[in-house]
Amino acid sequence: MDSTKSWGNHTCSLSEESPTSFNGDDDSKIDLSQKLADVCFESKEDTFESIAEVSKCNDGYVLSQRKFTKELLQDCELDISKPANTPFPSHMKLYSDQGDLYDNATLYRCYVGKLNFLTNTRPDLDFAVQTLSQFMHSPMIPHVLALQHTLRYVANTVGQGILLRATDQLTLQAFFCDSNWETCPSSRKSVTGYVLLLCNSLISWKSKKQITNSKSSAEAEYRAMAHAASEVAWLVRILEELGLGSLKPVKLFCDSQSAIHIAKYSIFNERTKHIEVDCHFTRDKVLEDLIELTYIPTIVCSLVMFSLSNSHFLSSRIC
Template identity: 40%
Template sequence: MRAFGYRQSNSDHTLFLKKQHGKITTLIVYVDDMVVTGNDPEKRKALQNYLCKEFEMKDLGSLKYFLGIEVSRSSEGIFLSQRKYALDLLQETGMSGCQPVNTPIEEGLKLCVEPNQVSTDKGRYQRLVGRLMYLAHTRPDLAYALSVVSQYMHNPGEQHMNAVMRILRYLKNAPGKGILFAKNVDHQSIEVYIDAHWAGAVDDRRSTSGYFTFVGGNLVTWKSKKQNVVARSSAEAEFRGMTLGLCEALWLRLLLQDLGYLSRQSIRLFCDNKAACDIAHNPVHHDRTKHVEVDRFFIKEKLDDKIVELPKIRSEDQLADILTKAVSSQVFSKFLDKLGMCDIYAPT
């Protein structure tokens, strides 16, 4: 690709770009699968011809299926899902006729390793969780549930297997649920919703962080992750979560710059913890925050440089809540709508 005049992106080494006269052509590659796109048809065709001379290749036309992800287009935008994969998984596990549920994890459920727990088939548990993890590419609604069950791969019990079975029952409810990327030319900023559930893990009292990142009002990345250390306060847990989400947003900003989009707008970081936001703005040293000084100064530096801003948000509007704990079906459904998740295959 470099020999043909393309530049390898520093933000994503699988992305190659060529810009000329205000037009751009890009290629992204995963092993032997490639996607070519851009706003210059001649350059796209030249790239395809060049690659066909170098390798044996087959042009599959417009993007419809890539690495198990189904791509559909309409006047509203682009829809990504993994419906076929989900249906195949339900068929293979014998769960095609199961009773569906509205949430992937039961509200208030606290999983842990019990001293005298009844063990389950470890190999089957690991295979099921591994298969479900592949669905996480287009299913942010599964992120928290999968982050919980994946913590018990080494020593699963019956309660953990029941939790995995519930995820499959949730899949049965809406196997075709996916993300809609709507056309939105008026709104092009980067927004991050970050949250942390302080000391939520029963086993070790570690906190769980979660973030959703949006570009132009469309959800692009997300993560639910248990923190590596025990936080001594909710503000400390939020700080660690803010840093995680901000790093992701900064990476997205660089990636957009590679693609030719230079945003002048600040990254909007939505955090509902008032103490964490106040400390981020306040340069005064506190004994209570000296163990998170690096995170605090990292965020403060970005605030001073106007790279990021911390607008106020109510707790009931914090979308990342569903990445840090199990919530009711009503809250879960409301937030999924706000994330742009829908099921185009559902009967109307």
């Protein structure tokens, strides 16, 4: 099956024999495009197809892993007959030393590993997977129950994926960052999460536990903001190399007024004097006009990072 796409004076051809070939007038841009394509298609064809399936709709294209999801659920040894509306049980806290040991740790690791692969097109699973992954070494019954809930949610949303909207203007439109203070009940560490949108299309996201403890919620939010600013800086550089200009300043949305105030103004007081220097990376990017900090309500930030109540989660789903 062959396919050819054109933009400007450049043409990209896709075929089974030659995954990518480029033609055009600008040799430097052709060389850059060829290198990027070689990186994207360096894996085997069947592996690439299992990562994402592309389907067309009225609003654009949908990236999903329907086939992989069905294979994951087909021989599931856990009871997933009852559907779940959230990827993680609401208000559930998991501990590493509470509960009875699960007698099949290999099965737990297998399912969590497959769910981790599924997050390539399912940002709504990111928080649940990073939480479940912390107990791979010695899973207990409560951990398996949480895993079962996540699998029930996956079974209820088999075809869900990422919508890449069709648009004439390729601009980095919005960015959300958030942090849940002391999310981990064992280490009391916070969880960082961010979502990056290109023309209302999801292109980058992360949910990860912070490596250090924060003394306040404002500090936890400020650390999350630093991680988000780093991702913005990297992505802006990549997009500019591909010829997309006028991206700056990128709006960085955050639900903490205190963190925004710390990043905008050089104020070192009891709340900020203990924060590491690398966290002030955000302030540098604000001064460089790379990012513009904007306040946004908490509910919008919470899709990737935290499991919400059923009604709130369903109303804030973006993919």
